[in-house]
Amino acid sequence: MLSQFFRIIAILSLAFASLCILKVEDTGTNLCIYEYLQPQKATYFNELFGTSSDDPTLLSTVGIVGIFFFFPLLLSFRRAWYVVILWLYAIFQLIIILMIETASISKIIYDSIVYCHNGWLFAWGIGQSIFIVFSFVYIFYRTETNG
Template sequence: MTYIDQILRVIAVLCLAVASLCMLIMAGSENNLCLYEYIRPLQVTYFSELHGTSADDPEMIQFSGIVGLFLCLPLLLSYRRFWYILFLAVYFLIFLIVLSMLETAPFSKIIYDSIVFCHQPLWIIGVITWLLFLILSLIYVRPI
């Protein structure tokens, strides 16, 4: 493994940390998550206005941020590709399980509506850094 590969791995893990922090911050605040036309036509519905199991979706997003933060350390310390791929698979498995528990709307719609209609620029940073994590991880684990 080259020195450049290790730098890519570290940058990828730092991007995951930033994206996870963005998920924690945004899902933890009252009016940062919203859906457009969920209850009323042409109006925004904030998750803080919902009751029942629909109101639990921000906690699922927070949990996915927590999972990302917990797996940052093993990913950062895995110098070999095998261990990195293993922890990466664990992360994506847990991430997909958590996101499948969202009941109100798909994760992409929640993020899109929160960016466009709630004007939350921190979500843009979170999405961009998560995509950077994904791209850099794929570059790092590529076959030699």
């Protein structure tokens, strides 16, 4: 019973994180990189041209994939199915994140939170962290009383 509580908390935090990352592209100053074009100045992605300006769309795709995997994870009551679906979710996330070409994803996230004050991206990071922690707790939580 307690393990299912961990699973539900993890899945709800995934839904929260996915909705937050979808909201990032809706705001006017969506994502930025500090000192990308000019020293000591943040460059917003909506100021860029070419394929570099498509990186916020890829992050929205991360949110869509999260919502897409929300329902299978919600309906997977067995740990084995949860692990398989979680593994597929991680592979899709990795493929999408590897398609970002302007800068590393950690630099985009850090600069957007610190220099551009993007609260939605910060909320996405918190939601993803809760999802990962509670997913691991659900996977490795022992229900047996005997060792």
